[in-house]
Structure formats: structure tokens, C-alpha cells
Amino acid sequence: MDNNSELGKTFAHLVATELKGAITARGFTVAQVCEQIGTYPTTFSRYFAGKRSMTLDTFYAVCAVIGIEPAEIADRATKRMETETPATYSTKDTYVRDYTEAARSRKTE
Template sequence: MTTYGDLFESAMVTQLKVELAERDWEQKDLAEKISVNRVTMSNYMTGKRSIPMPTFLKIAEALGIAPGTLMDRADARVRPTTDAE
């Protein structure tokens, strides 16, 4: 069974990809901005590793988005799935 947490993590990765595309950034650009190794960033963006909260906060800051707004956008991607259940 897939949990809300699993769905949310996947939705957050999708949202981050959207945010990067809107800025014409690549993963490496974000990695540089928050001082994270490229491989680590790749692991976050492929779902191999969860994004730690301090890193998430740095990501939101680098993107110029309030952390809560970023979370709300990811949650909105999950809600149509969880509301149907």
C-alpha cells in the first residue's frame, strides 16, 4: 500500500522539477546554489533519498518560494489521488 508520505515525496520531486523548468535551471544549478553534491541532488530528484528538512528549506530559499507554498503545491498534486480513495 502506498502511503500519503510516499505520494507526497513523489509529488514534491515532480514539483521541484516544475520549479526548475520554470527557471530554466538544471539539477546541477540547484545543487550549486544550495551547496549540495550533484550526486546527492540526483538522488533527491530520483527519489532514491528523501530530502532532509534543512536541505528542503535551502531549496525553497534558492527557488524564492516560501517552504509552505512549495509544500502546498506538492500537496495539490497528491490530493486528486487521495481524494478519490
């Protein structure tokens, strides 16, 4: 697996981790959010465990339900990438840059 692919998986896991924290901090349960967006809690367990990557559509839907801007979650995950993997991470990494830019360009409704 190449470095960008591995970084992409790490970033996706960090996004899911930050999103899980935001769900709890905003007074929701994962089950409540899953019910509102039409998915299963087991799917989210896979996201949080880093076994599956969340689609952008799901990411934005969750953000809309809990009332947080996607860019805030992506920025938090980016900061964690910078501190937790500084030797291998750069904001020039394509996957992370594209995911963060997509989150910044699309607002929750």
C-alpha cells in the same frame, strides 16, 4: 509498510517533483542549485526518482535559492496527493500535514 509511511514517501516524491519543476521554471538548472547549497546533483536525482527523501533543511535551502516560498511547493504537492491518491489520502494524514505545516510556518529569507 503502513499506509502513513507509504503516503509519506509519495508526498516526499511529489514535493521533489514540484521543486524540480520550479527550479526549471525559474531558469535554474539542478547543477546550479546544488552548487549553491553544497550538495551533489546525484543526490537530487535520488530525490526526483523517489529513492531518497529530501530533508526540510535542503528543501528550504533550494526554495531560498530559486526564490519560492516552501509553502507554495508543499501546497502544490498536497493538491497532487488529493487528486492522484484520493482513495488513500486525507489532509489528516500526519506526515503530509506536518510537512505542509512546517513549510507554511518557515519563510524563505
